[in-house]
Amino acid sequence: MGSTNSTLSKIPNVEELMQETGFTPAHIVRLYDRFEALDKEKTGHLRPQDFGAINRLAMNPIGDRIIGAFFSPGQETVDFHSFVRTLAHFRPVDKKRPKDPSMPEPVNSRTSKLKFAFQLYDQDKDGKISRAELLQVLRSMLEMQVTEEQLESIADRTIQEADLDKDDAISFEEFRKVPPARALRLTYQHGAFAAQGTQNTKTCKVHAHRK
């Protein structure tokens, strides 16, 4: 516990951060350690290259997009607070959280999770997944195993399937409509989506923040 406290004291505004993200001190410490490990040059900021240094991430077809999601537009670096805030998307949904309309939507709500996922597709941030953007994602996930033609027909089909307002693009509203079709499975997906970021930290109990 002593080490926990000492680490916590190194982080500025740690209380606020915990309040905002819902992480427990143990989480924060764990993430801080990880952050420092990634931050090889000890600048207190992570650059895209630092993320790129993670081996397995480099093999992830949409890894660069996820890295991109950590960086707010126009910024070259991410500090610990933003880092934690981004990861907080992956916390499980707080079911018990009292509905407080005055509070902003918690970052780990289902909507913001979906939003996060949506942004992975929507690279130009125009609020729509265009055909080209979808094609890009598909291409990176499918690699070169299928021909461009096939990719396009898949993309066309996907958009037609989801596109409710016929603008040849998937808006966020449409995007969030699609998954519930097989609600259960995808809820699990989101659940898993939610928790992995923090749940498996060996230093802390998952349920610690459940209360």
Next chain:
Amino acid sequence: LTHPLLSSHPVPHPVLSPPLTSPPPLPPLLSSPLLSSPLLSSPLPLLSSPPSPLLSSSPLLSSPLLSSPLLSSPLLSPFVSSPLLSSLLSSPLSYPLSFLFHFSQRFTTVVPESCMLILLGLVLGGIVLLTSKKQLYQLEPGLFFLFLLPTIVGDAGYFMPARLFFDNLGAILLYAVSSCWGSGVQAGLMEFLLFGALISAVDPVAVLAVFEEVHVNETLFIIVFGESLLNDAVTVVLYKVYMSFVEVGPENVQTADYFKGVASFLIVSIGGTMVGLIFAALLAFITRFTKKVRIIEPLLVFLMVYLAYLTAELFSLSAILSMTFCGIGCNKYVEANISQKSRTTVKYTMKTLASIAETIIFIFLGISAVDKSKWAWDTGLISCTLIFIFVFRALGVVMQTWVLNWFRLVPLDKIDQVVMSYGGLRGAVAFALVVLLDAERVPAKDYFVATTIIVVFFTVMFQGLTIKPLVNWLKVPRATNRKPTINEEIHERAFDHCLTAVEDIAGLNGYHHWRDKWEQFDKNYLSKLLLRKSVYRKSELWEVYQKINIRDAISVIDQGGNVLTSARLSLPSMASRASFPEVTNVTNYLRENGSGVCLDLQVIDNVPGAKVEEESETHHFLAGNLYKPRRRQTLHDSGDHERQDREIFQRNMKSRMETFKTTRHKRHSHKKDRSQKKRRGSDVKEQDLNDKPRRNVSWQDKDPVVVPVESEDEKGEHLEPEKEEDVGITFVARKVPDTPKERPKSVPAGLEVCQSPSVAPPSPTCSERNLPWKGGIGTLPVCVSMEATKIIPIDLQQAWNQSISSLESLASPPGPVEPLHPRVSALSRLGGQRPVSYSGSGVSGSGFGSRGAGSIVAQGIARFEFPPGGEEKDEEEGALSDQEQELQPLMSSSVRPPGPPPPPPLAQGLGRRRNPCVYLRSLVTAPPPGSEPLARSRGPTQL
């Protein structure tokens, strides 16, 4: 194949004989009462005789499988002929019974089938008892454990959704193991421990029977069912442990023995699992090489799974666990290896066997309950047991869920817990175990039997009856049978990637990490070893989706077939060759648009199944090629192999596409068209000619060929009716080339086809015209329009509009068809948007659009548009203008447009693409006020 198995004579025997005849080579750690021989010596008569009259008499014993032809005649005849049965039951009783059950069909929707079966068993048992004063049939443990249980467990294990199972494995294990230990209710005597062990196990048979009817969501189902399945194993193991304790005598049991018990429990369950997995691997490996002898594939599956069971039993390991894991383990590989037919055979045979076994068990339960000599009533024991199992079940579930929810991402909520505790049905396993007790060693056996029967009755009858209303009342999320859409597939993969990435970033080794590891291992070693080369490349999702898609395809084709026949029936006199494929195409087209799968307009020009084929292919691409997280790693590892495989894969795909000429191809060609359209010229023409056979565009080429022949001389002189006929001809000629089989390119063919309209007396007035065809048109809509009206949701309107507009553009010169009831209504509903999109295409449609302007204007709705003849024009100018001239008189108020203005390039693409749909439009349009005779005559021709 199924027959020998079902009747159980020839096949199992050789397999059974070794374990039965020779005592188990290893002295069993604990006594294995299951193998005791006298019972086994005569399983066959037991199996064969009693159930048969029941099965024959009650076709609705709820499961449709039972009424399958399998059971109907050949199998039953020998059984029914057995003297005893026929004298007692079959003739006098079966008919009343069947009437009874027919009568109560409504009843079955409320009452779970297991209850019905038990009731039936009670009735039968009563009758038998009355007649012979002595119970003739009983649920013999040997029969139960050697034949009935394996079929049920095998079925359950083999079709267990593996991923779901392992995702929930923790929960299942916890519930399964601890609930058994936990509710050794009535401690004190060893015997009570024993009884506690066997009574506390949730029974998979009962659970399956009830939960499958209730359709709770799959997580809940898998937890309860998986629990009960493993529970069984645990129960049997515990039962044996306690049994040995009882045999030794409680006073002789030392502390060490308890540990031995625990150890043996572990050994038995783990050993059973291992045996199962070994057999799974063996089975998968064998099926790799059955390509030449497909016929033995199902047999292999059954035998190996059963062998796993027997082997485990032989070594006194947990046979149920062994079989379950054999099923789970081999499923993926076997399903990928064996042929589609074998897959179907395995599936239905297994399901059938399982339902038969279930039926038999429940009936026996009923029968045994009647025989008073078998049990002794003790109110205290029974009531205590009932209360205890209920309380402990609930307590156990709540406590375990509480623990579990710490670790679960999606916690089980209260409703789930209620259903889980309520779903703790006891059933045949407990009963069989209790009957199996040795009365000499366990003096209280009769009491236990009575209690067990009551408990089983109570849980199955009462809880089984009430669980459905309960589930409804609690609004437990039900299972959705929705097919996965492409969107979901893609997003799921993306999420998987995302999670893996986040895990990496956070530097964790979580669940996803291990699952990836396993998949990696599976892909690199297991699959290579166990899967055929041809299927190895496909991802594990492949088979699943293939199955789904094949099912879809079959259903679509079935429906299409129906339409086909109905169309044929409705229009016996028509020139059928041309019209059938058209009808089918239209239907498919409508359906597919309606189901929101693909809105591609060229579908219509494909053979009926092509759309489906394409869909499944797309699925396959996704399933086969989307990367698993970190799959790239493998790529790096075994680059060569991968590439090779990929090449093969692609080649396969290519060839398949060639065969089916799916939309993709067309789209491709369109793309080419588009790119080339700007410099329209001879190149384009050539290309068009090349494309001709594939695309509907071809009709434009055909037109000049076919039509002019008849009309050239007669152009100006023709009466209207004749011209109508001409148009009919053109139309037919157009469509004919689309049909793959016959393409009457020559004039004679066209003429031949168009003779049919002329058969009907051409009448000058519109009203008269309408009449003869009404029948024909009226009938067809039934086939097509049902689809149209019912399927199309709002979000598909665009697609619909597209299709409509395309159809309109194709419908070209002809006037509208007469009022078609349902279809019209469907369209008018969508009407709001239709004109818009239509007009869009109208503008772009240019060439013929302007030509057809007359008719368009006349009808108020811009409905018809002649597909732009763009490229062909230079060539076919003459022909076209001929046609126009013919058409001109028909378009009532049309002003003949001069030369077709060169259509804008894009328009060509559109127009082209839409050509295929010509016919639909004519079917679909609402009747214009002053409708033109032309269309009318044409409609019928088509139909």
